[in-house]
Amino acid sequence: MNKKIKTLIYIAGFILLILVAVFGYNYLTERYKAPNSLGLPSGTNSQTPIADTQSPEPSLTGDEEGKEPQEGKGSQGEQEQEKEPLKAFDFTVMDHEGNEVKLTDYIGTPIVLNFWASWCPPCKGEMPHFNQVSEEYPNDELLFLMVDMVDGAGETTEKGKKYIADNGYTFTVLFDEKQEAAATYGIRSIPSTFFIDKEGYIVGVAEGGIDEETLRYGVSLILEE
Missing domain, CATH: 1.20.5 (Single alpha-helices involved in coiled-coils or other helix-helix interfaces)
Incomplete structure (x- = not known):
């Protein structure tokens, strides 16, 4: 050669x-992807993500699944064309006392909606931040709704309640015993967090564990006048 x-x-x-x-x-x-990025749902053009790399957008079910937004008309595609914010979709879960409650029961107050489970390390890692920030606001000013992803096997309502009690957390905990909330929001991984303003619009979304700074930024978006 x-x-x-x-x-x-x-x-x-x-x-x-x-x-x-x-x-x-x-x-x-x-x-x-960057774990602490805060993305915006499709159709929202009024805010800027924290980082250039956005978290993957959630798969929110709408007309194609037979579900309608809480208020307003039109498909998600029409909302995107009109550059309108995305309405949060309703679901039914159980509260701590075993009563059925809906997301619409809480609309009118800014909401931090979080999906978690007691076996999930990233969920447990961000919980202290959520509890600390939640205790800084009365429930009529800012409401944390922590939805436990109950599947009856790896996670049960009893396990979720015990974890919350053992750690002394005081935010509102709900239990998705029929997986309705998870299916409605297309939850693919946990933790997942949605920032919903008092009108019921999703302003920001984060997939994966977030730090206190990211959480406070998301809260600031839904508390803005």
Whole structure:
């Protein structure tokens, strides 16, 4: 094998190595998003995410699943075209006393809606921040609704109640015993947090555990006049 052929082989190998490195970098960048970014739901154009890398948007079910927004008319696609904020969808869950409650029961107050489970490490990691911030506001000014993802096996209502009691958390805890809330909001992973203003519009969304700074920023969005 002469020197020219060897040189060409080395060059080809070097180019191949670069291509593999670029592909790997792009793949990992797409796969692993910044965990503390706060994204906006489709159709909202009045706020700016905390980071340039937005969290994946939730799959909110609408007309195609036979569900309508709490107020207003039109499909989600029409809302996007009109650049209108996205209305939160209603669901029914159980409260701590075993009574059925709906999200619409709480509309009129800004809401931090969080989906969690007691077996979930990221959920447990952000819980102290949620509890601390929730205790700074009366429930008629800001309401934290912490929806426990009850599946009857890995998570039960009893396990959720025990975890909350053991840690002395004081925010409002609800139990999604029929998985209706999770299905309505297309929850793919937990924790997931939705920031809903007093009119019932979703202003911000975060998938994955968030820190106190991100939480406070989300709260500031729904408390703005």
